[in-house]
Amino acid sequence: MDVQRRAWWMVSWSTIAITASVASLVLSPFSVLLGPISQEFGWSRSQTSGLVSIFALTAAVVTPVVGRLLDKHGTRKILVPGVILTLIGLASLSILPPQLWLWMTVMGLLGVVSVTVNGMPVVRLAARWVDRRRGLAIGIVGTGLALGQAISPVIVGGLMTHYGWRTSFIGLAVFGLIVALLPALFVLRDPRPEESVKLGETTHHTEEELPGLTVKEAFKTRQYWILLISTLVIACAMPGVLVHLVSILTDQGISMERAVAALSLAGLATMAGRLIGGFLLDVIHAPYVAMVVFLFPVVGFLMLGSGMGILPLIGAMCVGFAMGGEADLVSYMTSRYLGMKSFGSLYGILFALLALGYAIGPAVYAASYDSTGSYHTAYWIFGIALIVVMLALPFMGKYRFRPAVAVPGAHEPDPEDAPTTQNTGA
Template sequence: MPQNLTRRSWLVVAGSTLALIVGSSPIILQTSGLFMIPLGEEFGWTRTEVSGAKSIAGVVAASVVVVIGFAIDRFGLRRVMIPLVTVFAAAMAAIALTPNNLLVFYGLLIIASALGAAQNPPAYIKAVAGWFDRKRGLAIGLAICGTGLGTSLVPQYTQFLIDTVGWRGGYAGLGLLVLVIALPCWLFLVREPTRDERTELGFLPASSSAAGSDGTPAQLPGVDRATAVRTRQFWILVLGTLVASIALNGAAAHLVPMLVDGGMTAAQAAAVLLPVGIASLVARPLAGFLLDRFHGPTIAAIQQLMPIGGFALIASGWSPVLGAVMFGLAIGIEVDLGSFLTTRYFGLLNFGKIYGIIFAIFVLGSAVGGLIFALSFDYAGGYGLAFVVISVALVLTSASFLALGRYPFPVAHQASPARREEDTQPV
């Protein structure tokens, strides 16, 4: 790879990592609990009323992710992301203007969540994947680390603002943070490679460079959405993502209560969240490293079984901390895994449309997961029923990943067009 393009490629990764620090999850989801008490004190709203806005906004955001996926494939990344990042920043700041009207608060948060759907990993993964082939897994894993960093850092920043200038200043400060971090990344660092650059990188034959010499984004390899959704590979990824999201996000939402039920104090249980976060952060580049060296479906099958180990360690009381760390590792692997497999089975041409659906399923699973664990606790007297049912589903999806087969879009020049056509036929 030419040295200038090597530097350019890793700048895209760095820009993506930086921008995802202020992604939708750190900015909206991870800070929502910090505003519950201040909003309740000022307006008299209950915590259920305040948290209900987040639940509704999450469903809306899951739907909008799919639309954004279509848009970035149709119009290009920068044409979509630069305006959306700008208005997302404004929408977050606008929540600071909330009057004593719960419906207005719901509306403002839903609008911010819908616009913030752009600040989820899919757009950044598409940008990064376009610059990498052999080291694609590692590059994606490093980029997604931004979400983990944001989860650790943004709540601290937000709490400082709330303590210093109040909850209104907290929302205004979140909007400003998005504007000063994410927008410059899209203006100066994150973009798709042109056809000439993809040719120099070795992703396209040299004879194809002339058509893209004007600096426009290169025509990418891949299948259309209609073809993808008719394949068994697509539905294996969808079901595996749904089950893993329910298991991991549901367990994460109830992790502290689980540990307290097992005999820990609330302070001890909260302290366990630190190694869980570290495990999640480390798992992202580690997953990418492994995906570049081993067949992805094998990694996926193992990842699907990891929550079962976590359930067993917590339920038995043998090592709840190790069980929690297993959840952290599996969470860190999940997004990197799904996005990488999407690029290898369906290519990059319609990545936004295809992975947008899969990521929306992930978001919906995260919303449903906590409810499933709560129902198990309230109506079955504990989390045991949820553990058993979800574990059975995880075993089935783990086995299904082994049926994904070979990659239709492996590292460049490792497969002929005829083989790619054969491997992406509907099944």
């Protein structure tokens, strides 16, 4: 197969594999299962959603380590064992007794092993295979993650209705086995040296020789600090809505069936956000795209809190659309402002903040509900924070590593204003 076609072949299979990410295996399902688990075990929403926070917190701690391992060992050696352990941990949830400490322990361990299926490895893989149209490639891969978020509530809802909520975890494990483990075992891999040459590499042949900044150098740039802060804010603001979405809607008198459908629609909106955002990143300066993306959840919060007609459903889709754009933006801007030399490590730190957001966000929304009986306080906190970071994005400035420069083997650019060069890479 021609190497250019193989590059997009890898993007296609990455899109399939990422449908079984932690978002579709754990986070979206818990939005559906939050109420039934709380009711059966007699736990408060803070206690039940706290399981997601523990899961995300342990994932946040481990994510930078996995990023460094990806830089050192490549995709397959990290992805395969992680998927296997994740599926085992997920299936074990179906047999746990109603002991909170035991659920907290298993969810914490699941957070550690599932870091390898949080999307980071396959997004990194797409970035290694495609350079000039990297925004589109990342956007396409991201549609798989969003599709998984749309599919998993349907799987969970159907299994829960007919067989009980415990069976849902078995169904999710089987889903992950088919769409994530098999491609990881037999298809997904990094480009070989001779393929890298055909993709545009001229002199660099190892992961350590890729052009870009080191971790130490990146921390001295304003761009990375803006990325760090904005990533944490948006990571806290939107996942909290995702985890509590079904409860948010049913509290307003919307039926469980419509609430689950709304969660699936939010997943489809996420898919649209990833594809549209990925396309726009190749034609519009990324910080400007990010400003629009950050505005969507603010509008979504207003609609979710209104309780008027179909506005909460539209608000859920606004939040979903923004969730589609944010992960693409983080990965794309990391590659363009910081390069590929330490991409796994730097993106791993940012991904750790995304995971930390899943620990903080749901807890804040739960605390808002438990203390005031509504989620409005959380809407105000995160809405204001999103507007503040949105105003900081124009200060990112020009890309350091432009298309055909961040590709492996291209010449190192001037840190302040890298010239654009021609390249025959994908």
